Amino acid sequence: MSTEGTNTAAREPDILGPIRTETMTLNMGPQHPSTHGVLRVLLELEGESVVGCKPEIGYLHTGIEKNMEVKTYNKALPMTDRMDYLAPMSNNLGYVLAVEKLLDMEVPRRCKYLRVLLAEMTRIQSHLVWLGTHALDLGAMTVFLYCFREREAIIKIFEKVSGVRMMTSYFRVGGVAREPYAEFYDDCRRFLDAFPEKMDDYEELLTDNPIFLRRTESVCAISAEKAIALGVTGPLLRASGVDYDIRKKEPYSGYEEFDFEVPLGSAGDVYDRYCVRIAEMRQAHRIAMQALDGMPEGPLQADNPKVVPPPKEQLAHDMEALIHHFKIFTEGYHVPAGEVYQVIESPRGELGYYIISDGSPSPYKVKVRAPSFSNLFALPEMVKGGMFGDVVAALGSVDIVLGEIDR
C-alpha cells in the first residue's frame, strides 16, 4: 500500500489497487472572467466534479462602514453608492430612509414617487447587468451586449438627473438632490414604453433555448429551508418559493400604494432564478409606469430647513436661509440619539442599514446588511456535487457585487 495523500478521494480502493487519486485545488479568481470582480473561489475538483467550494472575500475591502463614522450624515451618503455600484439609487434609498427614520421625518408624496420610480429603474438596470453577465458566463455573448445597450439608456437618464452615471448620490436626507430636469419624465416614459419589447428579445434568445435550459434547469438548486437558514434573500429566496419581498412585507417609501406582484419560483434552481429576475424586471417596469402616471404635484423636499438645504436663489437675500445653508454644510445637522434598522428590497435582496446615533452630526456606527454577502455564502451549498461548469452558472445566478460584500 502506498502512502495516502491528505485529500485522497473517496474511491473504491479495491478497484484502483495501489493507485490513489487526489483532488485538485483550483483557484478560481481573483482574476477570472466569471467571478464578477475580485472574488476568489477555492475549488476542490475531482476531474470536473466539484467536491468542495470555499469563497474567499476581502480583495475589495474599502472600509466604507468605518469611513462613514467620521463623516457628517450628508457626506456619508456618497459612500453608499460605492458599495453596490450596480444599484446606486437603491443604496442611497436605504441610507436616507434610515436617517429620516432617526430624524422622524416624512418626505412629501411626490418625493416618494420619484424615489420609487428611480429605484425601480435601478432594479431594471441592475438586473440587466445580471442578465447580460449571467448569459455571458454560460457562453451566450450577444445577450450581454443587448442588455448593456438598454442599461446605457437608463444610465443616461441617471446622468442627466444626477450628474453622474453610476455614483448618483441623488437621494438626499429629506428629499432629492435637485428637481429633475425638464424632459426627465418624457425620457423615462420613452424608455419604459420601448422596454417590454426588448425584454421579449432577450427571452427569445434564452428562455426556451434548449442549451440554456440544460445548463440551468435543476442545476445548483437550493431548498427553501436551506435558503432561509443561510440568510439568503431577494430573487434567490423567491426562486426557492418563499414569498418574501420587503416592498410587500414592510412597505417603505410609499410602495403600499403600488400594484405589483411578487414573482416566485419553485425549484430554486438557476433557471428559476432567471425566471424570477426576468419577471421582476417586468414588475419593476409596471411599478415605474405607475409611479410615472400617478406622479403627484407638490413640493419635492421635506419642510425642514435644519436638514434640507434651502434653494440657492434664497441665499442672496434671506439671512435665515444663509445660516441654515452654512450650518448644514459645515457642522451638519444633529440627529437625535438612538438606533435604527431600515431594510429595503434592493435588486439583490434585503439591504439593511443599522445606524446608531449619539446625537452628534456624524453617525456613531453604521452597519450594512449587504444582500450579496449572505447570498454568496449559499454558493458552497449550491455547487456541492455539481460540475465545474455549474460553479460559473451558480455564481452568475447569485448576482454578487463585490463592492457590497467587502464594503
Place this chain on the structure above:
Amino acid sequence: MPELVIILVKILVAFGALILIAAYMTWMERRVFALVQVRYGPNRVGLAGLLQPIADGIKLMFKETIIPDRADKFLFYFAPAITLIPALAAFAVVPFGDTVTIFGKKVDLLIADVNVGILYIFALSGMGVYGVVLGAWASNSKYPLLGGLRSSAQLISYELSLGLSLLGVVMISGTLSLKGIVAGQANLPYIFLQPVGFLLFLVCMIAETNRAPFDLPEAESELTGGFHTEYSSMNFATYFLAEYCNMVTFSAVAATFFLGGWRGPILPPVVWFLLKILAFMFFFMWLRATTPRLRYDQLMAFGWKVLLPLSILNVIATAVIIVMFDL
C-alpha cells in the same frame, strides 16, 4: 520537371490562400458578431477594417513570448505547430476547382488526389488534438490541463460520429477519393441523398473544431481560455490560426461531400467553392453569436447517446436502401 513546378505552385497558392482566408475569417467573424450585436466591429484599419487581421498579426508577432516557469519548454513551443500543420495539410486532398488547361497542360485544381482522401483527412484531424493536449499539458498549469482533458474526451466522442456521418456518402459514391466524390455529384448534390448525414456532420464538425456551443476546451468564462491560457505572442497566434484553418478545411470538406464541391452554375468553380466555404463559415459565426455553451458531461452524453446511434442508424439505413434498390 514541369510537374514538380506545377505541384509547387499549387501548394504555394493553395496554402497561401488557406492561411489568408483563415486570417480574414477572424475579420469576418468580428464583423458578423458586430452585426448580430448591434455594434460596428473593426472598421478603422484600412477600408472597412480590412487590414485589421494584418495589424493583429504584426501586433502578435511583436509581443513577448511568455513561458511559464515550470512548463516543458520544448513541447510548449512545439505543440502549436502540431495543431497547425495537420490543419493545413488536410486541405491538400480537397479539390477546389475543375481541371483547367494551363500552357497546354491539363492541371487538376487540387494538390494531391489521394485515393483514400477521406481517411487522410480523418487521420490528420485526429492529429490536431495532440497539439492541444500536449500544449495544455506542457503548460504545467491547471486551467490548461482541464482544457486539454476536455479536448481529448471531446475528440474521442465526436471523431466516431464524424467518420460515420460521411460513410453514407462514401457508400453512395463508391469512392474514398474526394475528386471522385465531387464527380459523383454532377447531377445531384449528396445533401439531398444524405440529409441526416449532412446534419450529423455539421454538428460533429463544430465539435471537432472546438467552436461554440462545443467550445469547452477553451470555455473562456470557465477555464479562462482553456488549453491556450498560458500562450502568448506567435505561439498563441498559431493556435488561433490553426483553429480557423481547421474551420476552413472542414467547411471545404462539408462543401465537397454534400454540396457538390466546386460545382455550380454560371460562376467559375473556384468562386463557387469559396462561396460554399463562406456559407459554412457564416454558420459557424452565427452559431457562436447566438448559443450558450453546453456543459462538459452534457456534451459527452450528446456525443455518445445521440450522435453516435443516429450516425450508425444512418449508415445502416443507407446500406439497406442501396442493397434493396440495387443502386
